[in-house]
Amino acid sequence: MNNNDIKYMKLALKLAKKGEGKVSPNPQVGCVIVKNNKIIATGYHKFFGGLHAEIDALEKCKNPKDATMYVNLEPCCHYNKKTPPCVPQIIDAGIKRVVVAMKDSNSLVYGKGIKQLRNKGIKVEVGILEKEAKRLNETYMKFITKKIPFVILKLAFSVDGKTKTIAEDSKWISSESSRNIVYKLRSATDAILVGSNTVLVDNPSLTSHGMGKNPVRVILDANLEIPSHSNVLNNEAETVIATSKNADKNKKTKLINMGIKILELPSKKGFVDLKKLLIELAKLNILSVVVEGGETVAQEFFRKRLVDKIVFFICPKIIDGEKYIKDAMIVKNVSIRKIENDLLYEGYL
Amino acid sequence: MNNNDIKYMKLALKLAKKGEGKVSPNPQVGCVIVKNNKIIATGYHKFFGGLHAEIDALEKCKNPKDATMYVNLEPCCHYNKKTPPCVPQIIDAGIKRVVVAMKDSNSLVYGKGIKQLRNKGIKVEVGILEKEAKRLNETYMKFITKKIPFVILKLAFSVDGKTKTIAEDSKWISSESSRNIVYKLRSATDAILVGSNTVLVDNPSLTSHGMGKNPVRVILDANLEIPSHSNVLNNEAETVIATSKNADKNKKTKLINMGIKILELPSKKGFVDLKKLLIELAKLNILSVVVEGGETVAQEFFRKRLVDKIVFFICPKIIDGEKYIKDAMIVKNVSIRKIENDLLYEGYL
Numbered sequence: 001m002n003n004n005d006i007k008y009m010k011l012a013l014k015l016a017k018k019g020e021g022k023v024s025p026n027p028q029v030g031c032v033i034v035k036n037n038k039i040i041a042t043g044y045h046k047f048f049g050g051l052h053a054e055i056d057a058l059e060k061c062k063n064p065k066d067a068t069m070y071v072n073l074e075p076c077c078h079y080n081k082k083t084p085p086c087v088p089q090i091i092d093a094g095i096k097r098v099v100v101a102m103k104d105s106n107s108l109v110y111g112k113g114i115k116q117l118r119n120k121g122i123k124v125e126v127g128i129l130e131k132e133a134k135r136l137n138e139t140y141m142k143f144i145t146k147k148i149p150f151v152i153l154k155l156a157f158s159v160d161g162k163t164k165t166i167a168e169d170s171k172w173i174s175s176e177s178s179r180n181i182v183y184k185l186r187s188a189t190d191a192i193l194v195g196s197n198t199v200l201v202d203n204p205s206l207t208s209h210g211m212g213k214n215p216v217r218v219i220l221d222a223n224l225e226i227p228s229h230s231n232v233l234n235n236e237a238e239t240v241i242a243t244s245k246n247a248d249k250n251k252k253t254k255l256i257n258m259g260i261k262i263l264e265l266p267s268k269k270g271f272v273d274l275k276k277l278l279i280e281l282a283k284l285n286i287l288s289v290v291v292e293g294g295e296t297v298a299q300e301f302f303r304k305r306l307v308d309k310i311v312f313f314i315c316p317k318i319i320d321g322e323k324y325i326k327d328a329m330i331v332k333n334v335s336i337r338k339i340e341n342d343l344l345y346e347g348y349l
Numbered sequence: 350m351n352n353n354d355i356k357y358m359k360l361a362l363k364l365a366k367k368g369e370g371k372v373s374p375n376p377q378v379g380c381v382i383v384k385n386n387k388i389i390a391t392g393y394h395k396f397f398g399g400l401h402a403e404i405d406a407l408e409k410c411k412n413p414k415d416a417t418m419y420v421n422l423e424p425c426c427h428y429n430k431k432t433p434p435c436v437p438q439i440i441d442a443g444i445k446r447v448v449v450a451m452k453d454s455n456s457l458v459y460g461k462g463i464k465q466l467r468n469k470g471i472k473v474e475v476g477i478l479e480k481e482a483k484r485l486n487e488t489y490m491k492f493i494t495k496k497i498p499f500v501i502l503k504l505a506f507s508v509d510g511k512t513k514t515i516a517e518d519s520k521w522i523s524s525e526s527s528r529n530i531v532y533k534l535r536s537a538t539d540a541i542l543v544g545s546n547t548v549l550v551d552n553p554s555l556t557s558h559g560m561g562k563n564p565v566r567v568i569l570d571a572n573l574e575i576p577s578h579s580n581v582l583n584n585e586a587e588t589v590i591a592t593s594k595n596a597d598k599n600k601k602t603k604l605i606n607m608g609i610k611i612l613e614l615p616s617k618k619g620f621v622d623l624k625k626l627l628i629e630l631a632k633l634n635i636l637s638v639v640v641e642g643g644e645t646v647a648q649e650f651f652r653k654r655l656v657d658k659i660v661f662f663i664c665p666k667i668i669d670g671e672k673y674i675k676d677a678m679i680v681k682n683v684s685i686r687k688i689e690n691d692l693l694y695e696g697y698l
Contacts (some may be wrong), residue, residue, distance in 0.1 A: 310696050
């Protein structure tokens with residue numbers, strides 16, 4: 001591993017990231033082809049079903065013979081998918097060396113792509129910026145190995161740990177920039193999930209607010225309580241309602257006629273079986289879910305040990321027993337510092 | 350203001366900080382004397398009743414005539430205190446220019462020291478690193494202007510906002526390094542305050558654990574419930590118990606005989622009047638109090654709007670409904686980022 005290898009792999013990762021929110025259920029892949037220390041082509045996987053990054057790059061090369069290819073994921077070698085495998089095309093192009101950030105967790109590929117390249121005398125190096133590569137495709141890795149989506153739990157709360165006031169006021173607890181990050185996160189995620197109470201109280205539309213594609217909206221509503229004029233049922237995005245087997249049949253039919261997908265699941269104490277729900281969502285090619293509320297839903301995901309990643313927005317407010325967010329105390333001059341794995345949060349009232 | 354002024358004032362602030370935890374109820378002050386661009390002497394206020402920083406520095410100078418003096422607080426000009434005023438001695442020494450970070454909030458000095466220097470033809474510049482200087486002496490400023498101590502509220506909680514488990518397990522919620530910071534904070538603060546429940550449940554000794562001087566221990570115990578063998582009643586540090594007027598007289602006498610100071614205060618719903626308590630503590634020359642628990646005490650301080658500063662340790666754990674800290678989920682690969690005034694906290698489970 002030398003500095004140039006790192007530089008080119010960083011570029012491959014950057015290119016890969018351009019496919020975020022567009023390539024699912026495929027992984028995000030970028031590719032850089034270098035010859036005599038010059039980049040002769042770059043490529044990336046742009047959308048599901050589109051060219052793989054390696055081929056996108058190779059097609060732009062005049063003469064890739066003896067070049068080095070940088071790619072953040074092991075090139076594929078399997079058939080029965082949208083595009084033909086990349087490995088034979090890399091071999092045919094005369095590539096001399098392939099630098100790979102990580103093996104493909106897909107058991108149809110895992111190590112086999114690398115082996116096929118090596119069998120043809122191509123030098124293959126694996127593990128450069130592996131950590132970054134794994135982070136980039138964390139949802140894909142979870143999905144391909146566990147067959148359920150990667151679950152991101154997002155919460156916004158005041159620094160005294162309140163997601164809402166006693167009067168259920170939670171609007172604008174966080175800053176505009178934080179909300180924009182949330183919209184971006186939604187656009188990069190296949191689905192967004194909330195409980196029926198969030199729909200009943202806040203009536204959100206759960207879209208990306210123009211920051212990218214809208215995720216599929218998944219509503220936990222064991223008793224089909226949300227009204228049919230709820231914003232989450234509008235046509236801005238697809239909606240799935242996870243409900244129990246014994247919820248009102250007429251309501252189900254009505255929702256299905258509105259174009260809503262109904263998933264019937266076992267339920268207990270008003271909560272559908274979340275593990276089974278995730279399995280069903282995986283079948284819909286949903287690789288990642290951002291869980292956005294409310295607190296009871298978050299607890300249920302924690303208790304069932306189904307959360308992979310937390311994304312918490314901690315707002316400089318002390319809500320304590322206040323009725324409205326506007327009455328919360330504001331924490332000023334906040335400074336933050338990491339102390340081992342703890343976070344030291346200081347501020348003035 | 351030039352770069353040299355900033356450099357020397359930074360040094361004065363650094364020297365001042367050496368008096369932390371030792372000079373109360375005086376402010377922390379450092380002094381640097383510069384002549385022909387060379388430091389000819391430095392000094393600082395080392396302990397309550399000791400030399401002021403300006404005099405400590407002047408005494409080390411062979412010939413301070415025409416020199417510049419850097420001092421983080423306006424030199425004093427008032428009598429009726431442990432040491433004579435500094436201003437006349439600065440004038441006598443022939444100092445030509447005085448650079449001051451901030452005016453002294455003490456109404457006996459505020460601007461008068463500066464005026465006296467200027468009246469003698471000394472050039473005085475005010476406001477260099479003022480923000481840093483005010484931060485350094487924040488407890489002194491609060492005390493001298495409001496006549497009550499500066500209140501620091503310290504809490505350690507998991508990132509899901511729990512200070513303890515359902516089984517009241519709160520021990521070692523934070524890391525060793527965080528605990529050392531807390532001990533250091535205690536040694537820099539005049540008093541530490543907790544509620545009786547913390548004493549009953551954890552039986553802490555509330556000392557600095559060898560990290561410096563021990564603060565006065567203040568226990569809120571309206572009904573005198575803590576047992577006489579509690580660690581907070583040992584002789585490692587002074588202890589004050591804030592109780593109600595109608596608490597058991599025999600218990601009071603017993604505690605007084607043990608050397609404990611009893612403050613009798615009006616109380617309501619088992620809580621002593623915190624504002625009145627702070628006024629009493631100020632009379633004991635306590636400039637700063639660190640409130641360390643539990644949650645009810647913290648809430649009471651918040652509700653009465655008596656908190657000046659928060660010091661929160663946010664630990665990478667999800668306690669949720671677990672019974673013991675050891676069963677909490679650990680958050681790994683934590684990354685933190687400021688988004689406007691919010692904190693974005695990300696991690697993996």
